[in-house]
Amino acid sequence: MDRVQRILRDLESADRGSSTLPEALCAACAAALPVTGVGLALMSKRGPEGLVAASDGLAKTMEDLQFDLGEGPCVDASSGGRPVLHPELRETGGPRWPAFAPAALQAGIEAVFAFPLQVGAIRLGVLDLYRDVPGTLSPQVFRDALAFSDAATRVLLYLQGQMPVDGALHPDLLLPQHDRPEVHQATGMIAVQAAVGLAEALLLLRARAFSDGRGIVAVARDVVSGNLRFHPDSEQK
Amino acid sequence: MSGIIEPSTPHERPSTMVTQQRLLQAFVELADTLVADFDVIDFLHTLAATSVELLDADAAGLMLADQRGELHLLAASSEETRTLELFELQHHQGPCLDAYHQGVAVVNVDLDTAEQRWPAFGPAVRAGNFSTVHAIPMRLRDEVIGAMNLFLVRLGKLSEGDIELSQGLADIATIGLLQERAVQQQQVLAEQLQGALNSRVVIEQAKGMLAAHHDVAVPDAFAAMRTYARRTGRPLSNVAIEIIDGTLDQEQLRPS
Incomplete structure (x- = not known):
């Protein structure tokens, strides 16, 4: 089982109380990594769409600032499709975010690490980690943060589908992830064939694999080779 | 042997x-x-x-x-x-x-x-x-x-x-x-490598969309994307993004 699956499985078995899945994920990330807090924001092409979860008050403040100001590490991470790492916000933040940086520093945030939650062009959100002291993430911590971002990506993808926020994990969330060209190509093809967005196309592909009891790569190959076609809004047969 | x-x-x-x-x-x-x-x-x-x-x-x-x-x-x-x-x-x-x-x-x-x-x-x-x-x-x-x-x-x-x-x-x-030249900084390296990996996924998704749109094989769709990017002097990733968000007329990328 890979690290991402382990994170998701731990979330499933933990007693989450009244907290939502994204809230539990932020709390688990903040507890597992040497950071002060973690926030999870929804993003679209237009910019921040709102806070999904925050591990503490300052994390919430950090997300609110970016939402209000329309700038900050999560905005850049989402638009650039890459992590934005500022271990010394006091040194590097000002020129980049003239409004966000002073406000964040004022609030007590000294280091920010923003990880985009994306599958190619499917932009779901950003996982923001912050620290109240400056300092870089070690390579090991960086890897762990990426694993938490992958887990968060998968959770958000399913939240976009109809999975209830506080319900049980969708069973195929726990399937191993596949980052293979055929899967992404098939996602694009299904989006056109079924006239849906890429996020929904990826869910259709995964759902089909799950219901057929086959691997997602095998189903993706059938799509790419033309042996399996999806259609708009009808029963997929 | x-x-x-x-x-x-x-x-x-x-x-x-x-x-x-x-x-x-x-x-x-x-x-x-x-x-x-x-x-x-x-x-x-x-x-x-x-x-x-x-x-x-x-x-x-x-x-x-x-x-x-x-x-x-x-x-x-x-x-x-x-x-x-x-x-x-x-x-x-x-x-x-x-x-x-x-x-x-x-x-x-x-x-x-x-x-x-x-x-x-x-x-x-x-x-x-x-x-x-x-x-x-x-x-x-x-x-x-x-x-x-x-x-x-x-x-x-x-x-x-x-x-x-x-x-x-x-x-x-x-x-x-x-x-970018500033790769002596570990975090810049990490940012760029993750960015390149995501960029590749975007291109795969666009290949699939173009292939389905024109009903051609994926490699033909990719060739058409690259030809178009070359001809118009635009980065392949931008072309891919425009195919995905629908701002590029896909007729312009009809595979030969």
């Missing part, structure tokens, strides 16, 4: 002079793509094709390690499923993973050796009708960021000069990936 087929007899390979001339030309072409509006994935596809040509191979791929140390295919000279499989298998084992972990070239590996060393990868090489495999590390100073992989249908051996050439090509791939 050796000695059954004589690899690379002189008349099969271009003369050294021609190779050097072609090499120079290739470097100029590659350098040309390194200027403004540079698209890293497009560049790496060109490099994979150039490597196949210059090193007399049949397939080439460039694999990049993510921060977890897993290798991902960024660009390949062929979209053939069996070839893609060979790259994907190397998440877990194979010459690329060895070249990546050890930071040294793994070259001239024949089928028997491959099957002994990598029980899952070796048989897939045979099934793909390849006879020889090479892997060259992509290095940035003392850090290895990935590996270049070459497959040959015939039994072939890289000479010392070929190994230097292939290392030169792998080095160019590294330079292309890390086009």
